[in-house]
Amino acid sequence: MSTLLRNDVCWCGSGKKYKKCHMEQDIFISNIEKKVGYKIPRDIMKTEEQIDGIRKSCKLTHEILDMVGERIKAGVTTNEINTWVHEYTIEHNAYPAPLGYSGFPKSVCTSINDVICHGIPDDTVLKDGDIVNVDVTCILEGYYGDANRMYIIGEASKEALDLVRVSKECLEKGIEQVKPYNTLGDIGYAIQQHAESHGYSVVYDYGGHGVGLEFHEEPFVPHIGRKGEGMILLPNMTFTIEPMINIGAPEADILEDDWTAVTADGSLSSQWEHTIRVTETGYEILT
Numbered sequence: 001m002s003t004l005l006r007n008d009v010c011w012c013g014s015g016k017k018y019k020k021c022h023m024e025q026d027i028f029i030s031n032i033e034k035k036v037g038y039k040i041p042r043d044i045m046k047t048e049e050q051i052d053g054i055r056k057s058c059k060l061t062h063e064i065l066d067m068v069g070e071r072i073k074a075g076v077t078t079n080e081i082n083t084w085v086h087e088y089t090i091e092h093n094a095y096p097a098p099l100g101y102s103g104f105p106k107s108v109c110t111s112i113n114d115v116i117c118h119g120i121p122d123d124t125v126l127k128d129g130d131i132v133n134v135d136v137t138c139i140l141e142g143y144y145g146d147a148n149r150m151y152i153i154g155e156a157s158k159e160a161l162d163l164v165r166v167s168k169e170c171l172e173k174g175i176e177q178v179k180p181y182n183t184l185g186d187i188g189y190a191i192q193q194h195a196e197s198h199g200y201s202v203v204y205d206y207g208g209h210g211v212g213l214e215f216h217e218e219p220f221v222p223h224i225g226r227k228g229e230g231m232i233l234l235p236n237m238t239f240t241i242e243p244m245i246n247i248g249a250p251e252a253d254i255l256e257d258d259w260t261a262v263t264a265d266g267s268l269s270s271q272w273e274h275t276i277r278v279t280e281t282g283y284e285i286l287t
């Protein structure tokens, strides 16, 4: 598999000898590859040091979403949410990953009602009955933490509240599938089953993703799937699960700004996201 010798410097950049660093893990992964019959990226399992850094960044992401929850209400603009998130992030010695990411112009995504994801903060005023997703990603000491939540403004319709609740359950059911040797398909299957059992659809154009050392890493994490299919889950993989669930059809349209994804049929959409670590026996919700 690897051409590195035991006493060579490890490929990961730690500067340590291979035998004291990734050698054991590489043997472990190459044995799994022989069983499953496909390639698994060598750096898919984070080191303990990386996990510590990612955990801290995820904790800050969680705090920012709490902070937003305390302040968000009817009359606030999405630009104001952007300012709160930006300033809080900077004050905590971190950087908002969305700002400048592939040209994204703001520090957070705010997605209202029929917006599926990647809404750009602007002068839009939140009003009673809106359902709003706020998606925060921090970079703290080089490590990424990514999560989003739905916020209900004032009193929303039963239709909206049901969607928000069921989409949260979809995330939870996806997370329950996370343990070593389960697959990404197990996660997608659980999410899709739950959404469709309520008559909703799952957006397939977007998915979760590996996260931690970069904003978007391998693997892509589909929110639809079949049991047992897709990449195997291994300890210390870190990735997001972030199902986007629509009342109507799953198709998305992108607006003129090249970012905002809306439901093609104008129906409501709801999303919840966590960054997850695979543990030896199951999962740890990092955000």
Ligand code: MF3
Binding pocket: 097, 098, 099, 101, 102, 104, 108, 109, 118, 135, 136, 137, 146, 240, 242, 273
């Ligand atoms: N935070 C989003 C995600 O969950 C990605 C936003 S990309 C941005 O993957 F550029 F719009 F910020």
Ligand code: CO
Binding pocket: 146, 147, 208, 209, 240, 242, 273
């Ligand atoms: Co994400």
Ligand code: CO
Binding pocket: 135, 136, 137, 146, 147, 148, 273
């Ligand atoms: Co996100």
